[in-house]
Amino acid sequence: MNDDQGALPDRLARAIALAGPMPVSQFMAAANAHYYATRDPLGAAGDFVTAPEISQMFGELIGLWCADLWDRAGRPDCHWVELGPGRGTLAADARRAMGKAGFDPAIHFVETSPTLRAAQADRVPDATWHDSVDTLPTDGAILVVANEFFDALPIRQLVATPAGWRERLVACQDTLFLPIAGKGVPAEVIPVPLRDAAPGSMLEVSPASVSVVRALATRFVVQGGALLAIDYGHEGPLLGETLQAVRGHGFANPYDMPGEVDLSAHVDFTTLAAAAQAGGGVAWGPVEQGEWLVKLGIDARAASLARSSPDRAEAIVADRARLVQGMGSLFKALAVTAPAWPQPAGFA
Ligand code: SAH
Numbered sequence: 001m002n003d004d005q006g007a008l009p010d011r012l013a014r015a016i017a018l019a020g021p022m023p024v025s026q027f028m029a030a031a032n033a034h035y036y037a038t039r040d041p042l043g044a045a046g047d048f049v050t051a052p053e054i055s056q057m058f059g060e061l062i063g064l065w066c067a068d069l070w071d072r073a074g075r076p077d078c079h080w081v082e083l084g085p086g087r088g089t090l091a092a093d094a095r096r097a098m099g100k101a102g103f104d105p106a107i108h109f110v111e112t113s114p115t116l117r118a119a120q121a122d123r124v125p126d127a128t129w130h131d132s133v134d135t136l137p138t139d140g141a142i143l144v145v146a147n148e149f150f151d152a153l154p155i156r157q158l159v160a161t162p163a164g165w166r167e168r169l170v171a172c173q174d175t176l177f178l179p180i181a182g183k184g185v186p187a188e189v190i191p192v193p194l195r196d197a198a199p200g201s202m203l204e205v206s207p208a209s210v211s212v213v214r215a216l217a218t219r220f221v222v223q224g225g226a227l228l229a230i231d232y233g234h235e236g237p238l239l240g241e242t243l244q245a246v247r248g249h250g251f252a253n254p255y256d257m258p259g260e261v262d263l264s265a266h267v268d269f270t271t272l273a274a275a276a277q278a279g280g281g282v283a284w285g286p287v288e289q290g291e292w293l294v295k296l297g298i299d300a301r302a303a304s305l306a307r308s309s310p311d312r313a314e315a316i317v318a319d320r321a322r323l324v325q326g327m328g329s330l331f332k333a334l335a336v337t338a339p340a341w342p343q344p345a346g347f348a
Helices: 008-019 024-037 056-072 089-100 114-123 207-223 269-278 289-296 298-308 310-326
Strands: 078-083 106-110 128-130 141-147 156-161 164-173 176-184 202-205 225-234 244-247 250-252 262-264 282-288 331-337
Touching (some): 008 024, 008 176, 024 114, 024 164, 024 207, 024 262, 056 089, 056 141, 056 225, 056 289, 056 298, 056 310, 089 114, 089 141, 141 207, 156 176, 207 225, 207 269, 207 331, 225 269, 269 282, 269 331, 282 289, 289 298
Parallel strands (some): 078 106, 078 141, 106 128
Antiparallel strands (some): 156 164, 156 202, 164 176, 244 250, 244 262, 282 331
16 A cells, blocks of 8 residues: 555545535545545455346346347447446456347446456456546447446435534544534425424435436437446435445444445435436336346346256355345336337336
């Protein structure tokens, strides 16, 4: 670890000393940028495990979903995009399945971490990397997949107080970071049904996620395309704090050790669907991941994998159960399509 990496808490403390307490979103953005830039957090030896790392079935079914949608959209010229591709495992599995279905698009990754870009290059050497969705190609449709991406984007936390809603800020005392109630926010930014919430209630919003979904939907209208977003979350807006820190497969304090723990928050799928509609797209779902995978045929895929590797049959059954039952109801899938595109599979 070089000095610059080791110094994130000091840099945050200095920024707070100079400019005052910072919004949770600014703290989360800085902490996660450092966290992902400096490690591969996935897998048993890391901090958490994601669906594509549990089983190849996950990426393969997503690949088939993409190939089917592309086929029924009339087989347009099309780029395939993944947001926050982690190790590139999902992309490699999806690409294999898409190839078998006769769909061989150019692959684009939106990824900010140099460490993870290197891991992705091992699995998909011919990908094109982007820092944000802004530079994605404009020639042809874009089919975009995001698994556990939106949960990592920064959130603002708004807290109801007897004197109105306030934005939660992160202050620093000596070397300790702590949340405090900050500036007032205008009532207009709070959804009408929640405006009179009891003091102490918290609302989390992710303007960064909203702007990505809206920008993609706007492109779908012009270029054609679709987004598949899978994440843990709820149909909102809901009151309650979901910001969490994970380290070594356990929970940690989100304000301790910024940059050394994974910060994430539940995704509000209702708000993302509204952002898609505001950009002109059509939103489908959310549906529970387990139900969606079953509709896409995970049972047939598991059976065929077990037939070709009988020694792994038990593990395949366990992986399927983890994807369908274990993660299956907290995790949800939301799709957004271009208005002229057909209904995506699994969202009936
Ligand atoms: N999709 C992968 C990895 C999920 S972890 C999987 O399911 O295994 C979150 C991913 O999003 C990582 O690749 C991380 O580096 C990336 N990421 C986080 N914040 C980002 C941002 N603001 N812009 C682009 N990528 C980001």
